[in-house]
Amino acid sequence: MNCTFETAISAWIRSSRLPRFPGRGVLSSLWMMVLVSLATFAKASEVDNMRLxxxxxxxxxxxxxxxxxxxxxxTLDNPDRLVIxxxxxxLQANPDHLNLEGSAISAVRTGVRNGTGLRVVLDLKRHVEPRYFTLAPNDQYGHRLVVDLEYPGESAVEDPIDPIEAMIREQEIVAARAQAAGQASEEETNAAARALQQAQPHPKRDIIVAIDAGHGGEDPGxxxxxxTREKDVVLDISRQLQRLVNDTEGFRAVMIRDGDYYVGLRQRTRIAREQKADFFVSIHADAFNSPRPQGSSVYALSQSGATSEAAQWLANSENRADLIGGVDGSLSLRDKDEVLRGVxxxxxxxATLNDSLAIGGQVLDQLGRANRLHKSRVEQAGFVVLKSPDIPSLLIETGFISNPDEERxxxxxxxxxxxxxxxxxxxxVHFERNxxxxxxxxxxxxxxRGxxxxxxxxxxxxxxxxxxxxxxxxxxxxxxxNEINGDVIRVGQVLRIPRS
Ligand SMILES: [Zn+2]
Known part of the structure; x- marks a missing residue:
């Protein structure tokens, strides 16, 4: 308790005439309650720990x-510092224990300020934009002050790609190829296709798999x-998956987080979009308040979640109309009105949800060979990380960390x-077929095929x-x-040879 405050309160009680402080009875209890609550309010705070x-x-x-x-x-400039x-x-914690590696902080200094306050000065290697907020106690932690040092210009997402714009672009590629093939006579089809290939070399691009290790940083899951902390095992599994994907020709993995730090849920889907992901998979481990449940589950977005998110995207797109209208007026889809955009x-x-469910089915099938399944069907729920309108997305609960055997x-x-x-x-299996x-x-x-x-x-x-x-x-x-009824064929006719 703060000494000066305590002294002031006792002095005030002593000088006050009304309560004589009888020492027992209702009035006494009431006074004790007032004193306790005042004392709690004025209690000095101790910094028990600092985490980075x-x-x-x-x-x-x-x-x-x-x-x-x-x-x-x-913040202070010349040199860059952040003052808290x-x-x-x-201060009860030792800031020397903080691992500053990989952060913009080069040193942490502390001191007493105005007799009872604490001043923490972070020496910085670069300019930062600070954000801070306090958090009330939860299951894992008590009172907290959270200070974020954001690095301007390093943001993972500068300009999110509009999903409709992306869809239109994909359609253009398909349409251009179909048109080139369709204009030619049957005999010329192959030549036209070859010419098209020469004029526009096939991108032969990698299929991008965004791997999202759940939780991280101060959120252990x-x-x-x-x-065992969920954030640690899911990062291990994600890194194994990353290696497997990168070792497969035609595929490339993108890690949404690649270390022990927290990434906001919306930010996770934004990173996937910025990286032009074809598929997003979030890796988690389940927990329940009984040790019994075990096994893996696969989740896709629920239909209701999908619908409301469509409305949300549409609202956001109002502010990014230039992406749709300003690029190329020659395309019929681009200047359609908002109703069509909504449709x-x-x-x-x-379509995205159908893809998610299809991939989910394949993943569940394979998981069933590696582990017991908690649910034998792809479940659907409104997880925020699954709400990309144009990227098929799954959330995989690899197992129940609350089950001692499965934890091991x-x-x-x-x-x-x-x-x-x-x-x-x-x-x-899914992408080879589609x-x-x-x-x-x-x-x-x-x-x-050709x-x-x-x-x-x-x-x-x-x-x-x-x-x-x-x-x-x-x-x-x-x-x-070849839908041939008789025996009549002509020279130059191209026959389809069925695969036996
Ligand atoms: Zn989780």
């Missing part, structure tokens, strides 16, 4: 306090009975790898039965595939 997390675009410094405290945070003043506070958005979200296995690198492999296989148009996988599939094995141009003297036996298919298979 370094992210690429910001650092977060958290002060664990024994009681709420008034804070003031401001806490009124009526004492669920904690197992032996103290397009709903269609996009429905979640810590086991072999089991972690099996989980990562299952997720990886599910993604591969490659995005500009991807290397789509190009490879087109090459296969190969001589699938088509045959009839030469003088050919007979149907001869062609059939040469391609190891039956005559009826060949006729069926």
């Amino acid at each position: 997390w370094a992210a690429p675009d910001h650092a977060r410094l958290v002060f664990d306090l024994s009681a709420p405290a008034q804070a003031d945070v401001f 003043d806490l009124e009526d506070s004492r 669920a904690i197992g009975p032996s103290g 397009l958005m709903d269609l996009t979200m429905t 296995r979640l810590n086991d690198p072999v089991h972690q790898r099996q989980l990562a492999q299952a997720v990886h296989s599910g993604i591969m 490659p995005p148009p500009a991807s290397l996988l789509a190009w490879e599939r087109d090459q296969e 190969s001589s094995r699938d088509e045959y141009r009839i030469q003088p003297g050919d007979t149907l039965s001869e062609i059939a036996s040469r391609h190891q298919v039956t005559l009826s298979q060949l006729k069926q595939a």
Whole structure:
């Protein structure tokens, strides 16, 4: 308790005539309550601990306090410093224990200010933009002061891509290819396709898989009975998945967080969009208030969540109209009104959700081989990280960290790898069957389809039965595939050869 305050209160009580402080009875209890509450309010705060997390675009410094405290945070230039003043506070933690590596902070100095206050000065390697707020106690922590040091210009997202704009661009590529193929006569199709390929080389781009390790930094996620933190095991599993994806030709992994720091939920989907992700997967571990439940679950966005998010995106797009209207007026979709935009958005979200459910089914199928399944179907819920309107997204609860046996296995690198492999296989199966148009996988599939094995141009003297036996298919298979009823064929005609 603050001494001067205590003295003042006793002096005031002594000088007051009304309460004679009888020492027992109702009045006494009431006075004790008043005193206790006044004392609580005026109690000096102690800084019991300081915690620091370094992210690429910001650092977060958290002060664990024994009681709420008034804070003031401001920057000083030449050299760059950040000053954090806490009124009526004492330092019980040792700031020398902070690991400053990877952060903009080069040194931490502390001192007493105005007799009872605490001043913390951070020496900085660069200019920062500070943000700070206080947090009330929760299950894990008591009172906290959170100071974020944001690095201007390092923000992961400068200019988010409009999902409708992205969809229109993808449609343009498909339409251009279809048009080039459609204008040519049948014989010219291959030549036209080749010419198109020469004029516009196929991008053969990688399929981007955004991997989101849940939680991080001051948010440990669920904690197992032996103290395993969800944020740690999910980062391990995510890194295993990252290696598997990067080792697969035609795929590239993007880590939403790649260290022990927290990334906001909206920020996670924004990073995925900025990185032009084809797919987003958030890795978590479940917890329940009983140790029994175990097994993996796969979540996609719920329909109701999807619908409200469409409205949200539409509202935001009002402010970014130049992205839609200002790029290229020649495209029919670009100058359509807001109603059509709304319809397009709903269609996009429905298509995205269908993709999410399809990939989810594949992942669940593979997970079922690596682990017990908690739910045998893809579940749907309104997780914020699943709300990208144009990126198929899944949230995977790899297992129950609250189950002692599963907690142990979640810590086991072999089991972690099996989980990562299952997720990886599910993604591969889906994208091999449904490659995005500009991807290397789509190009490879087109090459296969255009190969001589699938088509045959009839030469003088050919007979149907001869062609059939040469391609190891039956005559009826060949006729069926080409909708030929009689035996009439003509030279130059291109036959589709069915795959046996
Ligand atoms: Zn989680």
